[in-house]
Amino acid sequence: MQTLQKLGRMPIGLTVPALTILLVVFGLPIVLLFLTSVNAPALSLSNYQAFLRQPANVRVLFQTIQVSVVATAICLIIGYPMAYLITAASKRVRMVLLVLVIIPYLTSLLVRTYAWIVILGDSGLINNLLLSTGLISSPLSLIYSRMAVYIGMVHIMLPVMILPLVSVMMGIDKSLVAAARSMGAPPFAAFWRVFLPLSLPGLRSGLLLVFVFCLGFYITPAALGGLRDAMLSTLIAAQVASSFNMAQTAASAFILLGIAAVMLSVLGLDLADTKTHGTRLARKSWRSGLPSFRALTRDLNELASPYRAKRWTAKLYQAGGSSGLWTTLGTLFVLLVMLYLLFPSVVVIIMSFSGGEFLEFPPSTLSLKWYSSFFGDPSWTGAAWMSIQIGVAVAVLSTIVGTLAAYGLNRTFPRLRSFLTLIILAPITFPSIVVGIAAYFGLLNLGLIGTKTGIILTHSIGAIAYVVVIVSATLANFDRRLEQAAKSMRAGPLQTFRRVTLPLIRPGVMGGALFAFIHSFDEVVKTSLVSGFSVRTLPLKMWENIRNQIDPTIAAVASLLILLPLLWLLVLYVTGWRPRPRAQNVLPDAVS
Amino acid sequence: MLEKSLIQATQIEFHRVTKMYGPVAAVRDLSLTVHRGEFLTILGPSGSGKTTTLMLLAGFEAPTKGDILIAGKSVAAVPSYRRDQGIVFQSYALFPHLTVRRNLEFPLEMRGIKATERTARVDRILERVHLSDFCDRMPSQLSGGQQQRVALARALIADPPVLLLDEPLGALDRNLREQMQVEIKSLHKDFGITTVCVTHDQEEALTLSDRIVVMREGRIEQTDTPEALYDRPANRFVASFLGEANILENLGFDRELVATQPPGTFAMIRPERICVFPADKTKRADAGQRQSVTGTVDDMIYAGPLRKYRVRVGNSLLMVREHVASGQDIFRPGDEVRLEWLSSDIRFVAA
Numbered sequence: 001m002q003t004l005q006k007l008g009r010m011p012i013g014l015t016v017p018a019l020t021i022l023l024v025v026f027g028l029p030i031v032l033l034f035l036t037s038v039n040a041p042a043l044s045l046s047n048y049q050a051f052l053r054q055p056a057n058v059r060v061l062f063q064t065i066q067v068s069v070v071a072t073a074i075c076l077i078i079g080y081p082m083a084y085l086i087t088a089a090s091k092r093v094r095m096v097l098l099v100l101v102i103i104p105y106l107t108s109l110l111v112r113t114y115a116w117i118v119i120l121g122d123s124g125l126i127n128n129l130l131l132s133t134g135l136i137s138s139p140l141s142l143i144y145s146r147m148a149v150y151i152g153m154v155h156i157m158l159p160v161m162i163l164p165l166v167s168v169m170m171g172i173d174k175s176l177v178a179a180a181r182s183m184g185a186p187p188f189a190a191f192w193r194v195f196l197p198l199s200l201p202g203l204r205s206g207l208l209l210v211f212v213f214c215l216g217f218y219i220t221p222a223a224l225g226g227l228r229d230a231m232l233s234t235l236i237a238a239q240v241a242s243s244f245n246m247a248q249t250a251a252s253a254f255i256l257l258g259i260a261a262v263m264l265s266v267l268g269l270d271l272a273d274t275k276t277h278g279t280r281l282a283r284k285s286w287r288s289g290l291p292s293f294r295a296l297t298r299d300l301n302e303l304a305s306p307y308r309a310k311r312w313t314a315k316l317y318q319a320g321g322s323s324g325l326w327t328t329l330g331t332l333f334v335l336l337v338m339l340y341l342l343f344p345s346v347v348v349i350i351m352s353f354s355g356g357e358f359l360e361f362p363p364s365t366l367s368l369k370w371y372s373s374f375f376g377d378p379s380w381t382g383a384a385w386m387s388i389q390i391g392v393a394v395a396v397l398s399t400i401v402g403t404l405a406a407y408g409l410n411r412t413f414p415r416l417r418s419f420l421t422l423i424i425l426a427p428i429t430f431p432s433i434v435v436g437i438a439a440y441f442g443l444l445n446l447g448l449i450g451t452k453t454g455i456i457l458t459h460s461i462g463a464i465a466y467v468v469v470i471v472s473a474t475l476a477n478f479d480r481r482l483e484q485a486a487k488s489m490r491a492g493p494l495q496t497f498r499r500v501t502l503p504l505i506r507p508g509v510m511g512g513a514l515f516a517f518i519h520s521f522d523e524v525v526k527t528s529l530v531s532g533f534s535v536r537t538l539p540l541k542m543w544e545n546i547r548n549q550i551d552p553t554i555a556a557v558a559s560l561l562i563l564l565p566l567l568w569l570l571v572l573y574v575t576g577w578r579p580r581p582r583a584q585n586v587l588p589d590a591v592s
Numbered sequence: 593m594l595e596k597s598l599i600q601a602t603q604i605e606f607h608r609v610t611k612m613y614g615p616v617a618a619v620r621d622l623s624l625t626v627h628r629g630e631f632l633t634i635l636g637p638s639g640s641g642k643t644t645t646l647m648l649l650a651g652f653e654a655p656t657k658g659d660i661l662i663a664g665k666s667v668a669a670v671p672s673y674r675r676d677q678g679i680v681f682q683s684y685a686l687f688p689h690l691t692v693r694r695n696l697e698f699p700l701e702m703r704g705i706k707a708t709e710r711t712a713r714v715d716r717i718l719e720r721v722h723l724s725d726f727c728d729r730m731p732s733q734l735s736g737g738q739q740q741r742v743a744l745a746r747a748l749i750a751d752p753p754v755l756l757l758d759e760p761l762g763a764l765d766r767n768l769r770e771q772m773q774v775e776i777k778s779l780h781k782d783f784g785i786t787t788v789c790v791t792h793d794q795e796e797a798l799t800l801s802d803r804i805v806v807m808r809e810g811r812i813e814q815t816d817t818p819e820a821l822y823d824r825p826a827n828r829f830v831a832s833f834l835g836e837a838n839i840l841e842n843l844g845f846d847r848e849l850v851a852t853q854p855p856g857t858f859a860m861i862r863p864e865r866i867c868v869f870p871a872d873k874t875k876r877a878d879a880g881q882r883q884s885v886t887g888t889v890d891d892m893i894y895a896g897p898l899r900k901y902r903v904r905v906g907n908s909l910l911m912v913r914e915h916v917a918s919g920q921d922i923f924r925p926g927d928e929v930r931l932e933w934l935s936s937d938i939r940f941v942a943a
């Protein structure tokens with residue numbers, strides 16, 4: 001009690017649990033890893049030189065950048081108009097469209113990748129259709145190509161581009177565009193001069209997030225790409241699997257990390273230039289690289305915005321004055337994008353009811369055999385149960401630790417806050433293969449490789465970051481005078497937290513817990529590195545199946561996982577993700 | 593309830609308190625005594641340290657130097673939640689997730705008071721602030737004035753010995769504000785609580801307070817009763833901050849007065865102490881005690897019951913305020929007028 005009260009007076013102390021876990025599992029190992037990569041204490045760059053001397057490595061390096069740039073660009077080209085159309089839609093249509101974008105966003109990445117294998121594969125949906133209609137005589141090689149990689153990556157990244165854009169666009173006062181029109185600006189000029197500049201923050205958030213995720217992408221390129229489409233992550237994973245030459249692997253990891261950092265500051269810089277003080281800001285970011293990371297913090301905040309319910313519902317407006325042709329084109333575009341986002345999941349669900357020996361689309365006979373095969377196979381149910389246990393433990397641990405940390409960060413000086421936030425967010429901003437390797441060494445020191453505890457800790461460092469982002473966003477809107485009021489009424493620090501703060505930030509905390517669970521429940525890359533061979537989680541088993549294409553049961557598993565986002569949305573709805581009838585007008589900040 | 597409060601009423605002392613925010617001194621060397629049961633208002637321009645003073649008293653900030661005593665004991669080591677003060681925040685800080693009733697019960701619950709007693713006390717105070725019908729509403733479903741009354745009731749319900757008000761009426765419109773001033777005043781009288789109120793509305797300060805503290809840049813300029821403060825301001829700042837003040841630069845017309853003027857002071861007269869006549873009217877019979885100068889009307893403002901003139905006399909402008917009465921002369925810009933006042937209405941104020 002005494003110590004707790006002291007901690008309460010020293011809010012930064014609340015970040016200690018989070019930082020301790022982070023430091024032990026990730027912080028110290030990554031420093032050691034860096035020292036290894038430069039052959040400390042000798043300090044040489046030989047490992048980096050060795051990496052760069054191999055043309056194949058350099059090719060992969062440039063390929064990684066190229067694929068990321070192209071994928072991000074496609075996301076932008078599709079995502080911006082899509083976000084605009086969603087924002088401009090009527091309130092009800094917008095809510096439906098948003099839900100339809102959020103569902104794939106919350107759907108397991110493995111499942112979505114699997115869906116594309118099913119569609120693009122040699123005996124997949126497209127080839128089967130073309131073969132059966134007689135248009136082609138032998139299967140087209142759609143999968144294991146660069147195009148397949150782009151189709152899969154863009155599919156997965158598109159919601160990450162659209163959601164921050166919508167969130168910013170909905171905050172734009174439509175009367176500004178109307179005002180520009182009234183001053184004689186034609187529609188396009190009004191868009192170009194007023195709406196576009198105002199939407200830049202969302203654009204930047206989307207671009208940065210998509211690009212950073214793409215750089216470290218492992219699963220989808222590995223599953224859909226050919227041998228020539230390897231990304232840096234794939235290369236590192238191969239190094240880990242084949243030799244585990246630690247110094248060499250460490251060097252590769254830091255090259256990937258370095259590229260991410262450089263590309264980030266370049267991207268942050270370019271877009272900063274569009275603002276008035278751009279040049280000054282740009283020079284600064286060259287020196288420290290910090291501003292773009294800080295921007296990243298902000299961007300991650302944008303992802304948390306589904307939890308700021310009022311932003312979705314506030315400032316409703318309709319895009320006025322659109323002609324019939326544009327409406328038709330717009331509708332068509334929205335339908336096509338939605339088809340692209342949702343069709344794969346639908347295919348998987350339908351196929352999972354196939355009655356034959358193999359999965360077919362459309363199924364010639366219907367049966368539940370793959371479902372009974374899932375529920376009858378202890379290796380599947382065991383893996384699922386394992387994942388649920390781990391996910392729940394991760395959610396509980398990181399929600400508690402992360403909420404404490406977010407609370408502590410909220411109460412400290414801005415400088416310390418942004419510095420510590422950067423550190424806490426590292427596990428989700430760094431490429432996951434890098435985090436995984438660091439965690440591997442961290443757990444090796446603790447003797448926790450191949451244990452449930454080890455996996456829980458590994459997942460928690462990422463999950464804590466999500467909780468901190470989401471809870472911080474909620475706390476930023478929290479009126480601290482409510483706490484002072486409670487204290488003036490003789491409520492001690494703990495009582496104040498329990499009776500006033502917690503009830504008011506509960507939607508954020510629940511959202512954080514949900515994200516923590518999802519993060520854990522879908523995690524493959526890090527898990528595969530730290531699980532040894534003893535712990536089998538559901539994603540690990542699925543990944544194994546996807547790579548070796550052994551068991552059609554995965555279609556049933558995938559279908560079940562596709563239904564989860566609906567459950568998540570329900571959870572979000574129940575815990576406060578909805579417009580409140582009247583509470584908004586007077587005390588909006590404290591409520592949401 | 594009433595007697596108990598009176599007995600509880602507590603004296604507060606600030607003893608040379610300084611509060612620094614980094615290099616900025618928000619409060620400097622402030623010493624002040626708030627008597628038992630007194631209604632004291634802290635008045636000052638924006639950024640003068642009023643809120644900081646209140647936060648120090650509430651225990652949300654700790655003094656950099658000096659000490660604060662409540663009922664004779666230092667509260668340096670007493671955290672805010674043990675200080676037993678009722679506070680009304682500017683934004684009311686009603687808990688948005690609790691109904692009016694639960695909001696009012698909160699301070700009682702924290703004091704471990706039983707449910708039946710709580711209900712009774714909530715009912716009693718709701719009646720007192722005329723909100724009995726609203727107890728099951730959420731704060732967001734109340735008007736500004738109703739929220740304000742809930743906040744006041746919540747601050748008073750546990751009979752705290754000290755009540756702190758931070759711009760309690762700032763968010764209300766003028767009519768409601770005047771109504772609430774009456775309400776607060778009568779509540780203060782009934783409960784007899786030592787009250788410290790922060791405002792930058794001088795009218796509010798003059799209406800409510802037993803004494804007023806005028807602050808500037810973290811320092812106390814003057815502490816006095818409303819009347820004394822208005823009638824005998826200690827310096828030029830207080831004189832012009834509280835009401836309007838004419839500073840008479842040149843007293844060449846009054847030898848006697850010049851002789852009595854302490855060095856380094858200004859002569860000051862309130863606009864309503866000056867009478868205005870047509871320039872050609874003869875002097876009154878009692879002219880002996882009066883000073884008179886002539887000037888030109890520069891501007892006239894009609895303000896309901898008042899008429900305000902700005903009159904150019906030599907190089908300086910004098911403000912004159914006259915109550916509107918029937919049969920009065922009305923002057924227009926450009927008119928020649930004669931201004932008269934009693935020598936005894938002149939005040940000498942420090943720079």
Ligand SMILES: Nc1ncnc2c1ncn2[C@@H]1O[C@H](COP(=O)(O)OP(=O)(O)OP(=O)(O)O)[C@@H](O)[C@H]1O
Pocket residue numbers: 613616617618636637638639640641642643644645792
């Ligand atoms: N938390 C803080 N950190 C730094 N400076 C502060 C802080 N709080 C107040 N100050 C500074 O202290 C001075 C006094 O502030 P205070 O809020 O007490 O003024 P005030 O008299 O209440 O003004 P107002 O009428 O505008 O509310 C100001 O210069 C303000 O900028």
Ligand SMILES: [Mg+2]
Pocket residue numbers: 642643644
């Ligand atoms: Mg203030």
